[in-house]
Amino acid sequence: MRAVKSPNTRGLLRLVPSRPLPPPPAAPGDVLAEAEAVRVLLGGRPVLDGVDVRVRAGEVLALVGPNGAGKSTLLGALAADVPAAEGVVRVHGRPAGEWSAPELALRRAVLPQSASLSFPFPVAEVVRMGRAPWAGGEREAEDDAAVAEAMARTEVAGFAGRPFSALSGGERARVALARVLAQRAPLLLLDEPTAALDLRHQELVLRLCRERARAGDAVVVVLHDLALAAAYADRVAVLRAGRIAAEGAPAEVFDEDLLSEVYDQPVEVLPHPRTGALLVVPRREV
Template sequence: MGLMAARHFVLPERPEPGAVVCAAEEVHLERGGRVLLDSVSLELRAGEVLALLGPNGAGKSTLLSMLSGDATPDRGSVRFGDRPLADWSLTELSRRRSVLLQDNQLLFPFTVHQVVEMGRAPWRRTPLEDDDNFAISEAIDAADIAHLGSRRVPSLSGGERARAAFARVMAGRTGVLMLDEPTAALDLGHQEAVLSIARERARAGDAVLVVLHDLNLASAYADRIALLQEGRVAACDAPERVLTAETVSSVYRTPVEVIPHPVTGHGIVVPLRH
């Protein structure tokens, strides 16, 4: 690494617990005459797991894309840290937030190790480049893919690809994780593992935004839940205040009951079946 690069590198500051790391303010987005987000305001804070829930088409992935900078609102604004999101360069953002998209098609014949290594790209020519090997190894172990390191991505199952993509995001070691349906292709054990890691990152002071379809996973692992319905935030609060039988039944248009987990006490959402 060159001396000039080292001199100009500024390590991203770690926000205080509870500080707002990014926020959408009255964002509105339409595509093809359809309203995708309708005057949505939402804050993501350091030290929390914030889950985005809602039916198909509710606007969850669109809102995550808005907060990550991958989409721009027609109206309203998005802030990251202390300034508008648009004022950050792509390099600056890549060192502050890691994004796992829902459509994460890794079709090129890279090996799993090469894919995870991509997560370290933002730190090239910086002092943190010295951490590459350890960060990659740690992410591979956390995602349980050490045995897949030399495998080519096209040869992997859907779940294995998802774990490789998750490891790539983890290797970046940024203070903000934005995960769009990270558990969708995973088996039960790996679903729990991924969200346990997200929970650990939040305890360490990171901010985690995660789109989920499984209400019970959100109930168990999220500090707050933002429940979306037709492009609006129907409720945003602690899981026990959002995942009530009345609210869930109304938003998902199907009757449910919510019962406490016999050990943890977290609410379990169960459809009413006849």
Template sequence: MNILRKLLTPQSRRPPAPVPAGEPAAEAAGLRVRLGGRPVLDSIDLTAYAGEVLALVGPNGAGKSTLLAALAADLPAGSGTVRIDGRPVTAWSAAELALRRAVLPQSAALAFPFPVEEVVRMGRAPWAGTDRAGEDEAAVASAMAATEVTGFAGRPFSALSGGERARVALARVLAQRAPLLLLDEPTAALDLRHQELVLRICRERAAAGDAVVVVLHDLGLAAAYADRAAVLHEGRIAVAGPPAEVFSGELLGAVYRQPVEVFPHPRTGVPLVVPERAP
């Protein structure tokens, strides 16, 4: 693993300065993306701020994962600009980006049966050779405890269930300790308890000053945990703002092509989104 980390990272880099709370951590301006000759994103203007959870929601094919990949600089913009930490993503090297943003893809696959703890430790690779390399052990232990995977630290990643793999993959992202977290459907394979756990972790990271951008299909989770939600529809942002302000039955019904009711939870006031069903 030490050899792998040396190959992946140069030996001298300065860690980035923290982004002040409320300041932009990632920005897209006039973003357009085409895939296979087809326009997928069009005229996207969006900012993720340090200290907030920003949920990307919308129906299948709306462009949520594509937008997340563009914000991560894993997918090039056809036109427009994407900035991380105030600079265009093209101005950062891959190693510099790895210090500033951590990405959780939809699925986690490994070619070799690494033990769980080693998979999580891979998240520390960007910090090799920096003055934060000494945080490795604490970062790995903390991430595994937060995601409740410490109990199977020695098991092969390939032997885990889908939900367990999802939590280990999230632990790897958390261990990276980047100030911008980009999470693509982190709750998709999880049971009810662990869905709530993951979103609580998102809130904790935001409270600690990180910017968290998370793709969610569960509008209830987005309403309960996100500071803001961007509703994507056919490659554009239909609306963005606090869920309590932008989640309306009329809007969501039109975007999802499914009549819904939206009403406040009687105790918390958090919007509840319920599909209309025949009696």
């Protein structure tokens, strides 16, 4: 709260809510989100069980694993959207529950698996929704530039005036990502951002993740494509049945035996013939 003079009360002071302050710039390696011994129950069933993970500024962390392993639940817990039955989730060093919703909105931006709207908002307005946390603050003046940049980076500026409801699934996914980028929060939490995209735009999204990390943000991305994770992530956490089976750099974690066991599918991990980068492919007898 802060005190201001009211023009209608002869200069008497009145209390008005203070706008939350944005976080200070993070240094490379700062922990912007972490889960410590986190257990999450959904419908009385443990979906995460004793999970520990740290999300650092300047890095892309990929969450991978089979369906039902707990990837999206872990992302939701790190976003402070899914409550933990046990353990603690911290965002910018504080337990998630100690932040207000406006404070969280300045610290983390979340891309859910699917984006839907009840009204036919134009694309540009959907992207501008990402600027809501800054309304009335000093950085509100950045709104137009932030929206324009986000739309250009995700290649959606060409249909800025079209209704969101008229877009294809892949176009909607890119608009939703543009909204997240326009928010300009230092922690990005992206749930399967490449699921509806063609090859070109899958690569575009992961390049944007790398760019945001190089600029100092922390990025967590849920992926099913292990080759994309190997190419773009600094670290990967492999989830299996609500626990982390392995965590580390892709070259350390992407082991044929481990992945074959986790996915219950034989895989091969091979060096790319030109670059030497890791390729993860199913082992096929055809």
